[in-house]
Amino acid sequence: MAILESSGRTAAVAPRPVERLCYAIGALLVLSGLAHLAVFAVDGGPWYGPVSWRKPVTFGLSFGLTLAALTWVTSWVRLGVRARTVLLAVLAVDCVVEVAGITLQAWRRVPSHLNMETPFDTAVAMSLAVGGGVLVAVLSAFALAAFRHRPSGPEGMAPAVRAGFALLLVALLSGAAMIAHGVLLTRTGHQEAAYRSTAPLKPLHGVGLHAVLVLPAVARLLSRTTWSATVRRRTVGAAIACCTVAVLAAGLWALVSP
Template identity: 70%
Template sequence: MDRLHLVTGLVLVLSGLLHLLVFAVDGGPWDGPVSWRKPVTFGLSFGVTLITVAWVTSYLRMGHRLRSGLLTVFAADCVVEVGGITLQAWRRVPSHLNMETPFDTAVSMTLAVGGGVLVVLLTLFAVQSFRNRPTGPAGMPLAVRSGFAVLLVALASGAAMIARGVVLTRTGHQEAAYHSTAALKPLHGVSLHAVLVLPALAWLLSRTSWSEQVRHRIVAVGVGCYAAAVAAAGVWAVLTY
């Protein structure tokens, strides 16, 4: 794994943990558009995701320069996203869908564009995983491909949350926009980290003495269980949307 991306991911994780300490000291609500929850959860999530993608893409059959370039852009985008969210948390204003002032609009639009960049980069990695069979121990190709496939669900649900929120904001329903994403958050959260959990399972199994056939079957069962969890979150989203 490239050291730069690992260090950047760890810094983002540390940022999330530090803001958890800020929350413990400062207090305030955990939920809502203005809370310390956002720099905590986004710092941890983006940091873990960056470290995960840097590791998992090492199994993809693609040129080193191309992979390194895409990862560098991805890392920079993660920093911008967490930085914007953290800035707005300290200013005590919403980070997403906030069009109250020109500055808030600029931050909100930057985060939205950054989200679009994330979608493009992660989709490119996902396509690459299906174009050429990933390398790695037994079950890893299936885990990597399944992880990226489920990640596309997370990207789609994230895009849907932003799109719905922007529409509500533009039509004068600012408060409704802040609460419109609640139904999709479980689906987004569950599907976001399949790209870590499934390859990690394959890697852990490679440390055992079990046969390749057994390890592949266990990974397949893991994929099925994760797919069921994503489906359940999807059903819940549909019923509560």
């Protein structure tokens, strides 16, 4: 949703077409995740492991929420309308491709990531890896814009947006590390080890991924209170500190895990 500022106040304006599209796609991805949770309840099977209904559930929910969150959060980022429209459109397409590939492989009862057993499986795995690279590029562009120009919004929104993007990039880098390490193991003939190798970094990836929604949401909710600007700013700072500690703890866990 686009934001206008006047005399220190903020007001929402009607979403642009690309924003409406992103919100709609985000909702569909979330519904896909919930639908596959119902499939899991009926079909059963393992929840963990490279072949399970957990993957279309968690990826559908995560990508749907992330797409919707970034559509909203980037409305506070000072970026040209055309550039933001292109970036959001690419992000939406990428989210669909990622979730679709993972869901397809779940229904085929084969692993989605790091699976190079057949040419088709390799094509899916590589498309997911390339999609991850596109995700890093798009979100890095948004992060760069957030740090180049102070984001707009109520008290505390600027540091919340910047910290959210910083922690999001940590999550994306941890995801890239999982894929790179897994591909290396796969290429050297250690397929089962490749599947297991992603486990230590998953908490770091998950915790950092949603900070970009949580922190700006805290700042927005605080703007609706009667608290002073100083109290709101300090509360946002405390939330940033908590998220940072959680990411550091997840990173430490990844280092000490066998």
